[in-house]
Amino acid sequence: MTWRRAWATYSTAHVGKSLLWSGSDLLTLYLLVSVYGLAPMTAGMLFLIGLAANALADFAVGNHLAGRPRHAGPIAAVALVMSGISFPATVLLAPYGAPALLAATLLFRIAYSGVDMPHNALLTRLGDTPARAVSLSRGRTVGTALASLMVAGVASGGKGIGTAALLWAIAVGSVTIGATMVPLLIAVPPRSSTVGAERSVPRPLPLPFVVASVIGIVALGALAKAVLHLPEAWHRGDDGTTILTLLILGRTASALLPIRLADARHGLRLLAMSYAAAAFVAIGFAWSAGSALLALLGLALGTTNLIGWAILPVLRAGPRGYGLYTMASKLAPRPLGPSMPEGVRPAAQYSDYCSTL
Known part of the structure; x- marks a missing residue:
């Protein structure tokens, strides 16, 4: 193949x-x-x-x-x-x-x-x-x-x-x-013939990379969910469907960015820079949640996600490394759980589909 x-x-x-x-x-x-x-x-x-x-x-x-x-x-x-x-x-x-x-x-x-x-x-x-x-x-x-x-x-x-x-x-x-x-x-065999012997041996993921990635994933994910619960005046009348669409479009646009990795160290620097840029986007929501800012949040989500997943194979992560990475990113948001269920109703009311069933 x-x-x-x-x-x-x-x-x-x-x-x-x-x-x-x-x-x-x-x-x-x-x-x-x-x-x-x-x-x-x-x-x-x-x-x-x-x-x-x-x-x-x-x-x-x-x-x-x-x-x-x-x-x-x-x-x-x-x-x-x-x-x-x-x-x-x-x-x-x-x-x-x-x-x-x-x-x-x-x-x-x-x-x-x-x-x-x-x-x-x-x-x-x-x-x-x-x-x-x-x-x-x-x-x-x-x-x-x-x-x-x-x-x-x-x-x-x-x-x-x-x-x-x-x-x-x-x-x-x-x-x-x-x-x-x-x-x-x-x-595709577990150890592809196109990969050298050294490259074929999985390595443990660096703990600082896992911790920093999880913190960033949780923070941006929580912000993306929080914007659905803001008062209508805050996001200038955009309904939930529009908000989700803007986030998705912004995330999709990240695939068009000319991102290139020279090696793992270069990738880690790019990831740090992308999270720093995302922080400035997050600060903007203190004043507004307009369409442009929502699209930028989607772009930040997509860019950090794209770079993070590109780094994993460069770091030679094996199945155990991927399991650790996804486990940590899913368990970390659990402290946010108590506030999530009560937010189900207002967030759900935004959807056109939801109003018809």
């Missing part, structure tokens, strides 16, 4: 994988609270428990793949089907009570790790040069944005099909598109 074909396949698979994550992140809390009448605190706790289970499963799967890398293909295939089946259940089992929802949520989040970790670890196997690492990260950035737009499009365009059909459409689309990663996992 040529590298260009591998890149296209990897980017396509990322769209499929991200459909499930975007669907869960954008729709699940709203549907549980506003459609099925679940208490916001209960819905929020289910979300946080599922996120914690997903984080721990990330590390467990990454640790397993570090010792048995050839299990990546079978694990991803089974986990993709399981996550696709269980995703609709995380909402549709609401009439059967919180225990049923918790079981479905845990199954979905744990199964998703079986898809996510093999896919992430492919970065190091395919990104054997800094240029290729950046190119793969660009594909991830565009793929994530496409998945978010597809979920929003299905939601707004499927107003008459009902909740169940909407969720199953997302699940089937995700499994169908995401399945392209399985042949890639099989075709």
Whole structure:
């Protein structure tokens, strides 16, 4: 398989994988609270428990793949089907009570790790040069944005099909598109012949990089969620759909930036500079949350994400390193949890789709 074909396949698979994550992140809390009448605190706790289970499963799967890398293909295939089946259940089992929802949520989040970790670890196997690492990260950035737009499009365009059909459409689309990663996992050996012996040996991630990245990810992510809760006058009348669209477009635009990495040290400097620039964007929200500033926040989110994921293969991260990185980034936001459930209702009211169900 040529590298260009591998890149296209990897980017396509990322769209499929991200459909499930975007669907869960954008729709699940709203549907549980506003459609099925679940208490916001209960819905929020289910979300946080599922996120914690997903984080721990990330590390467990990454640790397993570090010792048995050839299990990546079978694990991803089974986990993709399981996550696709269980995703609709995380909402549709609401009439059967919180225990049923918790079981479905845990199954979905744990199964998703079986898809996510093999896919992430492919970065190091395919990104054997800094240029290729950046190119793969660009594909991830565009793929994530496409998945978010597809979920929003299905939601707004499927107003008459009902909740169940909407969720199953997302699940089937995700499994169908995401399945392209399985042949890639099989075709690209754990230690590619295009990679030198030294490059093929994974290295532990530097702790300062992990800590600094997690702090930045949590801070920008919290700000992106907070802007949905600002008074209308603060963001000049933009509704929730417009705000999310501006964030997504800004994030997508980051893929067009002429970012190049010479080596890991250069990448770390670029990441530090991008977070410094993001800090100035964040300060601007003390005065306004206008459209331009929202797009800049999306650009900051996309740029830091693009550089961060490009650095990982340059640092020669192995499956265990990716598991640690994603586990830390998912567990860190948990202290923000108590304020999240009560914010479900006002944030959800912004969506055109939400008002029709």
